[in-house]
Amino acid sequence: MIRLKNREEIEGIRKSCHLLADMFNEIIPQVKAGMTTKDVDDICKKFMVQHGGKPAWYRENFPGAICISINDEVIHGIPSKKRIIKDGDIVSIDVGIDLDGYISDSTHSVLVGNVDPKIRKLDEVTLECLKAGIEACRVGNRIKDISRAxxxxxxxxxxxxxxxYCGHGVGLDVHEDPNIPNVSDWGGPNPRIQEGMVLAIEPMINLGTDDVVLADDDWTVLTADGLASAHEEHTVVVFKDHTEILTDLNYRSFKA
Structure with a gap:
């Protein structure tokens, strides 16, 4: 069931999303070669707690405050003291904050040091995909218009x-209806986009194959061919005349 949010709920979700944007603005410049993924997790968790929030992923029993995935890890990488970030890595940081029961969700892929131009282009295109998906997210369109874009x-x-894996509704829980695939031939419902929808749009784009595999930890998803993946995500809310990017790092609104 799709939950359309009212004004009070949207304001609560917006506050959570703005806090998440503030967190990313603070931590992205700190991600450097030599850090462990657990170091990044600790910084993010400390920020959340200091500002009255908590990791939303705890609702999903995920073993970390954030998902942090490197290179061929697509999503759901588990923070570890043994996993060291290296020069040339693409590091996708997927975070949700639970702020007074309101959930935000966003991902940024951080390019560390001397990254291969092919991977830089991959992330640039993934950002283009995200922008196009958001532009297609407007009242009267259907969910698969986002997918097609x-x-x-x-x-x-x-x-x-x-x-x-795909995007989804969000705001009162981590994963809500509807699912938002990144391909138009993905099965399932294709509802119309309505005012009051809060959606996490998240292209997951691979340098090579579409195919992915699940690691032995039962969480981390990797590309099947071992090539790099990029992941970019924003939480948006749909209004009658525009769609607002709630997790935009500059709190900007997009006019649909």
Whole structure:
């Protein structure tokens, strides 16, 4: 069931999303080669707690405050004291904050040091996919209009698109209806986009194959061919005449 949010709920979700944007603005410049993924997790958790929030992923029993995935890890990488960030890595940091029961969700892929130009382009295109998906997210369109917008850009560049995981509704829980695939031929419902929807739009784009595999830890998802993946995500809220990017790092609104 799709939950349309009222004004009070939207304001609560907006506060959570703005706090998440503040956190990313603070931590992205700190992500450096030589840090462990647990170091990044600790910084994020400390920020959340200091500002009255807590990790939303705890609702999902995830073993970390954030998901942090490197190179061929697509999503759900578990923070570890043994995993060291290296020069040239693409590090995707996926975070949700639970602030007074309101959930935010956003991902930024951080390019560390001397990154291969192919991977830089992959992330640039993934950001283009995200922008196009948000532009298609407006009242009267359907969810798969978002999917199609993402897919067209990724395929134009010859990249793989993750079928097995997708965007989703968010705000009162971590994962809500509807699912938002990044490919238009993905099965399932295709509801119209309505005022009051709060959605997490999140292209997961691979340098090579569409296919992914699950690691032995039962959480981390990796590309099947071992090539890099990029992940970018924003939480948005749909109004009658525009769509607001709640997790925008500059708190900007997009006019649909």
């Amino acid at each position: 993402v897919e067209e850009i990724a395929r134009k560049h010859g990249y793989g698109i993750v079928y097995d």
